[in-house]
Amino acid sequence: MVVLGIDPGITHLGLGVVEVEPKGTLKARLLHGEVVRTSHKEPAQERVGRIHARVKEALARFHPEALAVEEQYFYRQNELAYKVGWALGAVLVAAFEAGVPVYAYGPMQVKQALAGHGHAGKEEVALMVRGILGLKEAPKPSHLADALAIALTHAFYARLGAGKPL
């Protein structure tokens, strides 16, 4: 199963693609990773248009059967929530056009799925992502690591028939 994971953001959007073995303990292969960067100096439609184009390209190249995003929680940051929403809007347009279903998981669910308990730290999750993908080093930058963690979390849920559609 190929899963495209997205860590949504307007200045930095993490995008990772993994191929997960269908059975046994969770084992996966890293197919692709990138971070889409945009600047507040660019017109909004160029920022969001580029995010859309890059996600579309990854969908066309890897044909994932699912796209998974991290659920966002914002506290007193409406402006940020709004602009991260723009980025996710572009992701959703690309998924819709490609006919790929979208799933979402919260931070607690990522920690639960990958580290086995909901209060794991960032490092513990990164270590598990590295182990599952068989990488020599933890994936960097953090936006890419988060995107891969989300992709693997979906794989975990999907294998249990418990994917969470957005």
Add this chain to the structure above:
Amino acid sequence: MVVLGIDPGITHLGLGVVEVEPKGTLKARLLHGEVVRTSHKEPAQERVGRIHARVKEALARFHPEALAVEEQYFYRQNELAYKVGWALGAVLVAAFEAGVPVYAYGPMQVKQALAGHGHAGKEEVALMVRGILGLKEAPKPSHLADALAIALTHAFYARLGAGKPL
């Protein structure tokens, strides 16, 4: 000058197209108005995909030279801000693909431009929109009225060479 105005929303997105006379007092003609509706029961990518498709269709049909949206302010409603952001993301993708610049105006600017003072009520603005467009009745529903007000506000600013890019 043809302007596409958008009142962004995830359950109701107002979309209005006006053709504005280039000179003299602000006079305009209503070319098109619709409200795109989506339900929280639909998958997110279908909601956002439909908004994208409808905006794209309006851009292709009317070839506006600008797209104008209402700037959003949210208070303690991060969840809402995020989802309205999805809708605007879809709008921005469509604008980018069509090569149409996007502008944004706040509620005070709309009132200032259309009613002449920043503390005008909804009814006063609606009355001005109706007058400028030469309509027998005020446009309904409110999301369409808001979209038309935004389109006319941009026309006002653009004629002064003072458009506000998003």
